[in-house]
Amino acid sequence: MNALSVRGLTKTYKNGVQALKGVDLEVERGDFFALLGPNGAGKTTLIGIVTSLVNKSGGEASVFGYDIDRDLEAAKACIGVVPQEINFNMFETPHTIVVNQAGFYGIARSVARQRAEKYLKQLQLWDKRDKMSRGLSGGMKRRLMIARALMHEPRLLILDEPTAGVDIEIRRSMWEFVREINARGTTIILTTHYLEEAETLCRNIAIIDDGRIVERDRMSSLLRRLHTETFVLNLRNSLSAAPKLDGYISMLVDDHTLEVEVSKDQNLNDIFSRLTTLGIEVLSMRNKVNRLEEIFMRLVEGRGAAGETRAPARPELRGAEVAVAPAVRRHGGQTT
């Protein structure tokens, strides 16, 4: 039994834009699933069709076995959705919003009030329960939408960019929260621009681009496909030129920072040993970019390079997590 099954899903908007070009996707029950793709790739359209906010042009979809064409009400009862944009009534209080949402799913008000207390407390909104929602901070508004989506205790929770614009501390507490929700058996589908988030949380992943699924794999399998990683080394003493490291691509970023690209068949011990021989002391080291991001960029940009007309992926990525320079990363190094 899959939480979500999609076959040949297509969507063409009135303006002629083909947002989905035959999407096939299965998400297993209990999974924590990442759906990634650049803006305009079709993620939100796909979610919109499953949640009936967008009319599909063709194809089929079912949620826990309920076909959205024949058993739409039953299918929707299984889903909780946290949309990308804030979509609650700003003139209502958080308590009213979540209690009413439960009512739309047939939850009696007495039960809804108990759940409202539970979820508003868990998401640290209880003390704001009677304030006008428009006065909440951005992070609180995001958390309110999560609380609202959980009120009917859905079997499938769809999080469409749940941490966009949320500071890192709150984002990490939200990660912990959704992990617990998943551990209790709720299937979660996550779309995010923060690739670190997907890599940290999700077990399976699909990458959608230009209306098609271009990759579908276990997260661990996908990451294993990454052949090279770039490490940034902070050096104690200044250098005027990159040291000679045979077999490695390295580049001196500034006089105290060295970047070294390491392939799967090479190892860091060898690099440290050579640097030690050259009298170069390394103070600290970090991955230059997130590994999933590396794969994402290759998949998405690879398709662009293959001659397909599409918007570039880079401008749509945001945040420090994705602040990368693929050209430098791949080719800008000095071969020694």
Added chain:
Amino acid sequence: MSSVAQQALVPPINLGVVRWIGFQTIVIREYSRIIRIWGQTIVPSAVTAILYFVIFGSLIGRRIGAMGGFEYLQYIAPGLIMMAVITNSYSNVVSSFFGAKFGKHVEEMLVSPLPSWVIVAGYAAGGVVRGLLVGFSVTVVSLVFTHLHVHHVVVIVAAVLLTSITFALGGFLNAVFAKNFDQVSWIPTFVLTPLTYLGGVFYSVTLLPGWAQTLSYANPILHMVNAFRFGFLGVSDVNLGVAFALMIAAALVLFTTAVVLMERGTGIRE
């Protein structure tokens, strides 16, 4: 069964319970909204009614004399109540549903298992609630200025409910098609108000020349106001059977249209 629909392991939900609680929730939400902004929803119609009674009762009414065999204030009181019911039922739904579209919180209902007809019925019921609340407040105002005889209570209740439902559904349709706040006010300003003023609220159509009488009978509000007036005074310019048939037909047609538009996603789904 489609290729993706497997045998559902999840126990089916009780759709009857979901629909009933969902309907109640929409009505409660609408009621809360009406009460929360009572200064915009309840008070204006009562104040307007006071002005009408003062002007037409104390100042002009005495010079007009009797109408339809009744003191002028007594004659216009049912019409004024009905006018408030019509405008408030309509404006409640058009502003609330358009606001939900504009603020995107209509999505809260669209992603839920509530079918379109429950959403339409819930909003219509919200409009009826406001229409009745305002109608009651105008009735209270009327009692300060004149006395209201009840000729037939069933006719009064049926006429006010059907009228309120009809205009609440009209407001819903307006909200479905409206793309901005200007379009929310077009119909009330340029259609509803003229039809109401020309719908026999302040006069009997028997005073009009023949062609104007014939034209007036095409105005549905004339039938609604007169049916309601009959419930109080026992006099009417229209046939009661025709009036009720018209109201029932209008409510059914508008309800069906609203549900079909919701199913299609007109104005709310891409």
